[in-house]
Amino acid sequence: MTAGRGGRDPHAVCVYCGSSDGVPQRYLDLASEVGREIGARGWSLVSGGGKRSMMxxxxxxxxxxxxxxxxxxxxxxxxxxxxxHDSDELLVTETMRERKALMEAHADAFLALPGGIGTCEELFEVWSAGALDLHAKPVVILDPDGHWTGLLQWVEGLMAAGFASRAPLERITVVRDVAGALEACAPRVDATAVPRSGT
Incomplete structure (x- = not known):
C-alpha cells in the first residue's frame, strides 16, 4: 500500500537507527542532525517509517x-x-523481510546510526550484500562515540579465525562526524554501479 507522492526521488539515503524509547538524548540529536543535513543537500530520506525515537x-x-x-x-x-503518517510516501508491507527489501530498493546509499538488534540486522544484510558485489551502493556507519566498536572488533576476530576475508571491512566506511558520513553517502559517478532497484 502506498500513501503520498510517487515517482523517482532525489539521491536517497536509507538511514538505519534505533527506534526504542529511552535512548540517550544525544542520539536523538544526532538523528535529527542527520535528517537536517540530508535535506540541506537536496536529498531524500528512506527510513523504517516509524515516528518514535531516533527513527x-x-x-x-x-x-x-x-x-x-x-x-x-x-x-x-x-x-x-x-x-x-507525515511521510511523503508511506509504504506498508506485510512482513519485515518485505520492509527491508523495499528500503533497499528505494535507496542509493545506506547509513547506520547507533541502534540495537534490528539496526544490526539491517546493517549486516546490506553490508554482506555489498561485500558479495550484489550492489555497489555505499554502506556507511556513523559512530561518534564508539557505539559500533565492539561489533567491528568482532568482525576483525572473524578474519583472524579464518571465517572472513578482508573484503567486508573494505566494503564499509566508518565515520565519526555527520558531515563525513554524508560525504561518504554522496552520489558516485560509476558506470558499473548497480541501479537503485538492485536488479
Missing part, C-alpha cells in the same frame, strides 16, 4: 530541512500507531 527524529529533521521522506513499515506496526 522519528531523523524523519522530522529531514522534513524540516525540505527533504522528501519515504517510510517503509510493516502493517503490524501501523496498527500499533507507530507509523510516521
Amino acid at each position: 522519528g527524529a531523523v524523519a522530522l529533521g529531514a522534513r524540516e530541512a525540505g527533504a522528501r521522506t519515504v517510510g517503509v513499515i510493516p502493517r503490524s506496526m501501523v496498527e500499533r500507531e507507530w507509523a510516521d
